Amino acid sequence: MTTITSSQPIVLIAGHWLGAWAWDEVLEHLKTDNSRAVAVTLPGLDKDDPERASKTLDDQAAAVLDTLARLGTSEEQPAMIVAHSGANAPVSLVLDRHPELVQQVVWVDSGPVSTGSVFAPDLPEEVDELPLPSLEDLAKQASLEGLSAEVLERFRARAVPEPGPVLRQPVELRNDARRKVRTTLVCCSIPGAQVLELANSGHPMFVEVAxxxxxxxxxxxxxxxxxxxxxxxxxxxxxxxxxRAD
Structure with missing residues (x-):
């Protein structure tokens, strides 16, 4: 039995266009609970990296594993990963490659992907990166409910274009042990009951949940x-x- 305490590392990873800064307010609240929580900026989303547009999902998964190593994560002392939105692809790779290092994964308005998944299969090879869409177009893709004008402006100002290779790379998964990792779905823009219904009906976006x-x-x-x-x-x-204790 693995008992989780406040000393367990919690690694927070935001979705497309976002860096570690996206978790600042959440981290402030977690610090009051004495949690060992750290936020990660995935490769390709550091605006100061001149080679960021060439980064891949493999690079991102490797960076998460490097973070776990720096935090002293092991099979005896596994970590929790909190993954939001498009972080689901690299985190699914981490769970596939080293499930023993993750005691629990919390998907925030997200979920695990299935093998062969590609975020943007039709994105032309000549497209190096995908900038944040206009807020009007973004609202057609995902709910902006609860976001003030100030927050939306900060999002627009700080967003970093998503690398093309990340969006085109298929996710290759081989290790069924990833499905044994304790999972929490935090359902925000789609109710949990609907997510489970979609998963059980074989919807490609949610099929892995089942x-x-x-x-x-x-x-x-x-x-x-x-x-x-x-x-x-x-x-x-x-x-x-x-x-929780597992």
Whole structure:
């Protein structure tokens, strides 16, 4: 039995266009609970990296594993990973390659991908990177509920274009042990009951959810970016999940 305490590392990874800064408000609330939480900027999303547009999903997965190593994560002392939105592809690779290092994964308005998944299969090879769309177009893709004009402006100002190779690379998964890792789905823009219904019906976006062996579903109604619209509540969900014993 692995008992999770506040000293367990919690690694937070935001989705497309976002760096570690996206978790600032959540981290403030987690710090009051004495959690060992760190946020990660994935390769390709550091605006100061001159080679960032060439980064791949493999680079991103390797960076997450490097972070786990720096935190002293091991099979005896596994970590929790909190993954939002498009972080699901590199985190799925991490779970596939080293499931023993992850005691639990919390998907924030997200979920595990299945093998062969490609985020943007039709993105032309000559496209090096994909900038954040206009807010009007973004709202057609994901819910902006709960985000103030100030937050949306910060999002626009700080967003970094997503590398083309990350969006075109197929996710190759081979290790069924990834499905044994305890999983919490934090459902924000789509209710949990609907996510489970879609998973059980074989919807390609959610089909992997139906294969998970240890699954908790928590509804946190808001838009697709709860780290900004409900940071305190999201921190409570993360802290509660980290306190569970497996």
């Amino acid at each position: 294969t998970l062996e240890h699954l908790d579903v928590i509804d946190l109604p808001t838009g697709h970016w709860p780290m900004w619209s409900r940071p305190r509540d999201l921190a409570k969900v993360i802290q509660t999940a980290s306190s």
